[in-house]
Structures are given as structure tokens and as C-alpha cells.
Amino acid sequence: MAKKEVSNLFKFFYGIGNGGFTLLTSFEGYFFIAFMTDYAKLPLGVIALILAVTSIGDFIFGTLSGYIIYRFDFKWGKYRSWFLLSAIFVLISFTFMFVSFSSIWLTAVLICAGFIVSHAFATIAQISNLSMMVTVTDDAVLRGKLAGRRSQYTALFSILFSVGAYPLLGLMGKLAGSEMVGFTLMAVIISVLFAATFMIAYKTTEGYEHTEAVKQSPIGLFKMLGVVAKNPPLLMLMLSDLVRGVGGMTMMGFAFYYYTYSVKMPSLMVVHMTLSSIGGLIGATLVHYLDKIVRDVKLRYLFLASASAILMFAASFFSMNPYIVISLYALSFVFSGASIATTALLYANTSIYCEWKTGNSYASVIMGLTEMPIKISIFLKGLLIAAILSLLSVVAGQETTAHANFVISKVFTLGPACTTTIAGLIVFFFYPLNQPKLDTYQKEIDERKLASC
DSSP states (O other): OOOOOOOHHHHHHTTHHHHHHHHHHHHHHHHHHHIIIIISOOOHHHHHHHHHHHHHHHHHHHHHHHHHHHHOOOTTOTTHHHHHHHHHHHHHHGGGGGOOOSOHHHHHHHHHHHHHHHHHHHHHHHHHHHHHHHHHOOOHHHHHHHHHHHHHHHHHHHHHHHHHHHHHHHHHHHHHTOHHHHHHHHHHHHHHHHHHHHHHHHHHTTTOOOSHHHHSOOOOHHHHHHHHHTOHHHHHHHHHHHHHHHHHHHHHHHHHHIIIIISOOTTHHHHHHHHHHHHHHHHHHHHHHHHHHOOOHHHHHHHHHHHHHHHHHHHHTTTTOHHHHHHHHHHHHHHHHHHHHHHHHHHHHHHHHHHHHHSSOOHHHHHHTTHHHHHHHHHHHHHHHHHHHHHTTOOTTSOOOHHHHHHHHHHHHHHHHHHHHHHHHHHHHHOOOOHHHHHHHHHHHHHHHHHHO
């Protein structure tokens, strides 16, 4: 069965759900813990329990999201159905993460339920969105353009969040007459925007589902894990992604401490966030043009990751000068934004390898595994930040030592430079899928499908 030609409407709106997902995760990342401590005023022991329960639930559903997509089919399409379902369930559940009642345990239960349900469906929607890229076309150039569009929406909505989140949150608090209720209203707005982006995705992807993968006989979870274990390029790519993710997320977590304690200019944190997001948007926009120059996805990724790492290393030499750090990080994010778009293509190529090797398409399962390094990175980031701050004896509101300020500045700049370098080396030595091999695999897959017809 010939694939439907990808329309300009599809190309333009593909990945808009990434924008809604970015708003959701950004609001949670910056405000969730602050809401529980300073506004809902939950005891620290209860907050620790909430974080433990939600982290476990998020990891379980994040890991199984691809398999869930693989096993369940609905009348609206294998992937598109989840756009619709996720829009509904996130709209209902996300707000419960930012509510507070007189009963501490009722509040805790609702927050946990809201977190786990909203994250489960948001992750499944995100994976379905990524899987569509593999399904709609076999053209590597077009896949590159679609991957770039996803990253563009991510960066664009990051900019909107950086500029608008704080003012809008303050406005909601004033309108409600309560800062706490302002968080609840803000969560409603974020969930509505998430639902709107995935409803647009649902509408603009109509007619692009294919029945080949749906008709194949489903296999059990343990056999599926065996299939994944026999995909060395996928496993090495996940390891690379994990290493880079730990560095990147630790850097994000340390941004507050760097600007507040090391350089004592907390107002520059918003400038850092905004300019880095703009850099990411530029990179995601330019990646399509780089596709035409360097067709091999692996080589393209290595070039982008190397350039990003070099700029981060340069920033580490000026770590106590926030203006130089912000400038070099903004430039670094140009290459980083492009490399993130390219990483999606590296995962897509492991899907081609898997189909060539097994004779079956497990795109949703493989794309679902892209979330595993992220979930583990988030967990490790928390441990690293807590351990480093404890070793440096950093206490909120108290003056830090010169040694602590120096270490924080180096973790903020040198840490992600090192992890990006290690991640690139893993791909260089242990990810064998170059373009000539992929062209051969895709040709054999097409010949099998033609023979079966």
C-alpha cells in the first residue's frame, strides 16, 4: 500500500503537540515543588512521599508507553487515537497537581493521581507523535524536516513560557485573590493549551495511518523486551541519551543556584532561559538545511554535539562571568537544538534496523523507549543536585563560601560539556547505523512488503 503524500498542512503542524507538552513539563518543572512547599504548605515528609510515588508511577508508565500504544488499537487510528484521548485525560487530571484542601492526605492523593494520570497520557501522546514521523514517510530528508519542526515547536513554546509564565501566574493570583488558587487557574490554562495542540495534531494527521503494523500479530511484553535487547544500536543510543540527559538536566537544576549564589544576579536566570530557548529555536530551524549538506544522520549528530560541547567548555573558562556564560550557552543551544532534532532521527533509524532484522515494525515501542533515558535522568538529577548541595553545605537564605560558588559554577558549565562529549563518543564508537547501511535495510524492507502484496 502506497503511503499518502505528506501535505504542507501536515508538515507545518507536525510536532505542535511538542509545544503543549513543553508547556506542561515546564510548568511542572519550575513550580510543582514550590507550590507544595510554599503555597499548599504540605509537610516535607508528605512532599517526599508524593515525589517518591509520582516518580515511580511516571517511570513505570513512561517505560511501558510504547508497548501500550503497540497493544491497543482504536477506531481513530493506532497513533492519532492517543492524541484525542490524551487531550481529554490531561485536561481533566493535570489541574489536580495544583490543588490544596484542608485535609493533607486528600490533597496528597489528588496530587499523586493528577500527576500520574496526566504524565501517563502526556507521555503516550508524545510517543505517538514521534511514531507518526516513522509511519508517514520513508524519506530520510522529509523525516529530518519533520524532526526539525518538532524541535521548533518545543523551542518556540519554551520561549513563550519563559517570557509569559511568571506574569500570567501573577495575574491569575490577583484575579483569584489568592496566590494558591492562581496556581490552580494557571494549571487549567496550561492543560487547555496542551489539549488544544494535540487536537490540532489529531485533525491535521487524519488519513496518514497505515494498517500494516496494526494487522501484525501482537507479541507479549517479555518477547518484546527480547526484541529490544537484540537491537544494540538502540541500547547504545539510549545510554548516550541518558548520559547527555543527566548533564543537561543537572545544568537546568543548577541554574537557580548559579545565578542566585555563585554570581548573585538571580534576575539573569530569566535572560538565560529566554536566550537559550531562542538559540534552540534557531538550531531547530536550521537543521533542515543541514540535512541537505550532511545526509548521514550519525555524522550530522556528531558535528552538532561536538560544536555544542566546545562552546560549553569555553563557557567553563569564564564561569564566574554570567554575561559571557549566557552568550556562549545561547550559541551552544543553537547546535544543541539541532542535535536534539537529529537524535529523534537516530531513534527512527533503530526502528528501521529492527524492522529489517525481525520483519515486524515496532516503531511505537522503540519510540516509547526514548522516554526511559529522560525519566532516569530526572531521577539521577535530583540525587546529584541534593548530594552536591549537601557536600557544599548550601542552605537557603544563607551566604555560601567562595569554594561552594566556584564548584556550583563549574557544575553548571563544565558538567554538561563533559556529558555531551561522552554521549558523542558513545554514538561514534557504538552506534553503527550509517546512511549506506540504512539505505540497504530500507530497500530490503520495501522489497519484502512488495513481495507480500
